[in-house]
Amino acid sequence: MEKEISKYSHIRNEMVKKQIEARGITDARVIKAMKKVPRHLFVNEALTDQAYGDFPLPIGDQQTISQPYIVSEMTQALTLSEKDRVLEIGTGSGYQTAILAEIVYRVYTIERIHDLYIRARRLFDKFKYHNIVTRYSDGTSGWKDESPFDAIIVTAGAPAIPQPLINQLAIGGRMVIPVGNRYVQEMIKIYKDEDGITQTSLGGCRFVKLIGEHGWTIN
Template structure:
């Protein structure tokens, strides 16, 4: 068991150095979180040996766990701190929420696929991530009852930025979301202040579709 733990610790360290730091992610809180979260526990047992590779992996129901670098880049782009309350749209494997949970006060995460919702809720309990709150719902509408949020992260590609998510940001809040067509998107950061909403492009990316009332419609 100790040998197994040591193996994954080494792989995480290599992942951070070669895939994340080498590409310009420099926030020490993000790097520390990526070193601490056991990514191999967020994929199926059959894929554990590939968990720290430089690519996304399937998690079932047509969904994926994002490439480690993308998780780190999006987390850094959120500019979050230890007192922040963060909303995640698209729990998926649970990995992004777990990384955020190392940094912020509380993570609220919404998943629309019931099987993934049940699986990740159990995983969070088993790993004792007590500052993650889960919900089974259409994430494109946000979580009005718990709003406003200091930051919102969307882990699926949207055709447009859902207005409810902008509305649920605090003044000074940040939203990071992939926006584009069904095949390729632009990762954007939206910052909200007293003068309005400001958008910054962070580069191209590719995510599964954000399905819901304010996203892509179910086929």
């Protein structure tokens, strides 16, 4: 496995240089994680040679692995530290989860699609990510028992910000979430303090729908 990972290290470094650093990502911890995590092992084998391209890729069940730049942008926007506890809504391929796990103390990640949940868990075990805790559930309700969280990242587009996630964000906590209609969204960064929340736009984006009680319905 080590040989397989090192084979792609040059391609991965080029991805970071041309797609990520060139677009203004400066957080050294994010850059280090993006250089380390073998993205090609988080996509279907048939798409391995496209894994480091500047675009999202399908991972099955009508879901995608996000464009590398988007992963780095969302991660940097959370202004993470090694002591943070982070909630991720939408495990998907597990790639974003692994990037977070390289930076923070613990990642709690929720996936509603069972096949993706099982596949991601196997990868986390394979790479010995002992600081990742997984859950098969409706992510729009969050993970109340483990709250509050220092940061929350939502990797699917929501019609509105789910109130349970706001409730589960710690004072001083940050959230990044795409919000909009079914086809296009705006990336919103939220900061929570004693007076409530403030929102900042990070620009337009396009994600799959956030399905759940506090998101879109399946139909």
